[in-house]
Amino acid sequence: MKFGKLYIALFVLLSGGVFAQFDTGKRSVGIAPVTPKAAPKEFQKPDEKEKSTILPEVLKPESNKPIVEEKPLSLTPSNEFMSNSREFTKVFEGELNKIKPQRKKQSLGTIKVKTKSVYIRCRDSQAIDGDQIRITWNETLIANRLTLTGGFQGIELQLDKGYNYIDFKVINEGDSGPNTAQYEIVDKAGNVLANAFWDMNSGDTATMVLIRE
Numbered sequence: 001m002k003f004g005k006l007y008i009a010l011f012v013l014l015s016g017g018v019f020a021q022f023d024t025g026k027r028s029v030g031i032a033p034v035t036p037k038a039a040p041k042e043f044q045k046p047d048e049k050e051k052s053t054i055l056p057e058v059l060k061p062e063s064n065k066p067i068v069e070e071k072p073l074s075l076t077p078s079n080e081f082m083s084n085s086r087e088f089t090k091v092f093e094g095e096l097n098k099i100k101p102q103r104k105k106q107s108l109g110t111i112k113v114k115t116k117s118v119y120i121r122c123r124d125s126q127a128i129d130g131d132q133i134r135i136t137w138n139e140t141l142i143a144n145r146l147t148l149t150g151g152f153q154g155i156e157l158q159l160d161k162g163y164n165y166i167d168f169k170v171i172n173e174g175d176s177g178p179n180t181a182q183y184e185i186v187d188k189a190g191n192v193l194a195n196a197f198w199d200m201n202s203g204d205t206a207t208m209v210l211i212r213e
């Protein structure tokens with residue numbers, strides 16, 4: 001029994017020494033204190049000075065004047081406008097005159113006659129398509145809108161002493177231009193004093209001169 005108690009006491013002693021050595025050999029681990037982060041600053045609006053530096057210089061209005069200067073409305077055309085308008089009209093009329101067909105005057109010749117009167121005869125020398133002419137004698141109308149046919153149509157004319165101007169003016173060209181005609185100047189005896197053909201456009205004039213001796 002003595003040996004048993006001694007054994008137990010020795011065991012307790014040894015065990016205490018081991019635990020003591022284990023505890024003294026244990027290393028401590030140091031943990032650094034955590035420093036809290038600073039709270040974010042509250043958002044601050046830029047002051048007026050900072051705003052002005054942000055905008056480009058172009059956008060800064062210098063004054064309250066409008067960008068485009070307003071002019072009072074006038075309904076009276078300016079002198080410059082009137083001058084340009086007149087110049088344009090002159091040019092336009094000049095070009096238009098170039099386009100318009102030029103009226104021609106054709107001479108059918110001059111003959112001398114001893115008779116006091118003659119017959120003027122006309123007909124359509126080609127297709128019968130409604131050609132019309134006007135005949136004047138010394139500026140006196142003797143036939144207005146004479147429609148030419150395939151046969152001769154005659155007008156008796158009393159001649160003045162001296163010069164007698166007979167004008168044949170084309171009224172239209174019928175259904176197909178130009179105006180095509182044949183004319184004759186015949187005395188009372190049936191002698192043909194003049195004979196000619198023409199191809200003319202509307203507005204053209206052919207003139208025959210008879211000199212009565």
